[in-house]
Amino acid sequence: MSKNDTVTLTDNATGKQVELPILRPTCGSPTIDISSLPKELGYFTYDPGFVATASCHSNITYLDGAKGVLEYRGYPIEQLAEKSSFIEVCYLLFHGDLPDKDQLDEFDDIITTHTMLHEAVKRFYSGFRRDAHPMATMVGVVGALSAFYHHGEDIHDPKHRMITAHRLIAKMPTIAAWSYRYTNGQPMVYPKNSLSFSANFLHMMFSMPTEEYTPDPLFVKALDLLLILHADHEQNASTSTVRLAGSSGANPFAALSAGIASLWGPAHGGANEAVIRMLQDIVDSDNDVAHYVARAKDKSDRFRLMGFGHRVYKNFDPRAVIIRKTCMNLLAELGTNNKYQALFDTAVELEKIALSDEYFVSRNLYPNVDFYSGIILLAMGIPLNMFTVIFAMARTVGWISHWNEMIEDDDFRIGRPRQLYLGAETREYVDIDKR
Numbered sequence: 001m002s003k004n005d006t007v008t009l010t011d012n013a014t015g016k017q018v019e020l021p022i023l024r025p026t027c028g029s030p031t032i033d034i035s036s037l038p039k040e041l042g043y044f045t046y047d048p049g050f051v052a053t054a055s056c057h058s059n060i061t062y063l064d065g066a067k068g069v070l071e072y073r074g075y076p077i078e079q080l081a082e083k084s085s086f087i088e089v090c091y092l093l094f095h096g097d098l099p100d101k102d103q104l105d106e107f108d109d110i111i112t113t114h115t116m117l118h119e120a121v122k123r124f125y126s127g128f129r130r131d132a133h134p135m136a137t138m139v140g141v142v143g144a145l146s147a148f149y150h151h152g153e154d155i156h157d158p159k160h161r162m163i164t165a166h167r168l169i170a171k172m173p174t175i176a177a178w179s180y181r182y183t184n185g186q187p188m189v190y191p192k193n194s195l196s197f198s199a200n201f202l203h204m205m206f207s208m209p210t211e212e213y214t215p216d217p218l219f220v221k222a223l224d225l226l227l228i229l230h231a232d233h234e235q236n237a238s239t240s241t242v243r244l245a246g247s248s249g250a251n252p253f254a255a256l257s258a259g260i261a262s263l264w265g266p267a268h269g270g271a272n273e274a275v276i277r278m279l280q281d282i283v284d285s286d287n288d289v290a291h292y293v294a295r296a297k298d299k300s301d302r303f304r305l306m307g308f309g310h311r312v313y314k315n316f317d318p319r320a321v322i323i324r325k326t327c328m329n330l331l332a333e334l335g336t337n338n339k340y341q342a343l344f345d346t347a348v349e350l351e352k353i354a355l356s357d358e359y360f361v362s363r364n365l366y367p368n369v370d371f372y373s374g375i376i377l378l379a380m381g382i383p384l385n386m387f388t389v390i391f392a393m394a395r396t397v398g399w400i401s402h403w404n405e406m407i408e409d410d411d412f413r414i415g416r417p418r419q420l421y422l423g424a425e426t427r428e429y430v431d432i433d434k435r
């Protein structure tokens, strides 16, 4: 290794030194391979929340937080948002390249013919309370699919991994829509093979057996765009959860169920639902935006500006820029008397005030993917508690692509982080009558 490809670490207590290799990426930050540190110097590294730690190498998605760059397999998100479709992005993320027409048609047909669920799965829903949060239902039903697809499944067989990806991408809309229908006491609607991925989801969500239903093309297009923008985001909390759960060789449906659980948190995918609740509170408070900005800055108040800030982006989240424009255009199409304009106007006002406030500017807090997305979903008639379910529906392809990449990686091994132990020193057991 040349000197330029290593860093030297010196233990000042002993004077011992170790040369650590620098791993160079295609683009982005180089990383230091610290795997020899315990053996060479007897140290672990400590990095709560993995702020500065790469857990793996990946070819799938690249983010540049400083420049606000997001690329799927090298393609800028802005170009994919403008020119691609969610089903094409699914192919790109899983297979690594854009499909030609025949490949895309074949992939679309495969996904379309995997949208049905085993009839027994319907009965799972009746085991949930009617008011169960659809994310709870999704965690349960996706995990339960591991009971249907387990025997004979070999995760080390690329063909088995590909069909698992097909099943999950295809069935998530059906699982999601059925959660919504069950909550509303409405009959489950079967997928329709004649419809596109996004149109089929709206069909399963909103069609009634009593009358013809045609999904609004405006909403189909907006939903497909949201799915593209939410499809992957490198090693976020839920994707890292899927990787860690899958690293033990666990059933992929069970591993994705763990990812769905992680996404549900308000600090992650649950933020889109929390943003609307926050915006609605502000509208109901006669738009006292300044009060909410002050609360977000007050350390004694747990309140945070939901939809703001990001672990990686210290500039605009490129997805938020696209979603804000889509939201504005969709509301304009719906007409100025649409009932969501007040939420959008409040969001724009909040963004303007926050981005001129030193607290947010000094911490590089910008709107993220969740800040405007909920307004679009509301405008489509999708209820708040289904927002993160839509996020999970989109992110399924990212999760399963990372799971697949991990298993086919020559370095594949079970993930097992270490710790900094600060507990009690060794001590003798004391009988209860002497305590």
Ligand code: SDX
Pocket: 049, 232, 233, 235, 236, 237, 266, 267, 268, 269, 271, 296, 297, 303, 304, 305, 306, 307, 308, 309, 310, 311, 312, 363, 365, 368, 369, 370
């Ligand atoms: C997603 O990782 C991904 O890629 C996720 C995601 C994906 O596609 O998978 O992009 C999707 O999860 C987007 C994020 C959605 N979450 C929210 O919108 C919730 C609100 N945001 C925050 O909770 C927060 O910004 C996080 C969780 C997103 C990031 O948290 P970090 O990186 O741990 O940052 P931090 O908590 O260390 O914050 C740094 C500072 C702190 O202040 P100081 O201690 O320096 O004084 O900024 C403050 C924080 O208090 N801060 C905020 C804030 N976010 C951070 N203050 C007010 N409001 C906020 N939203």
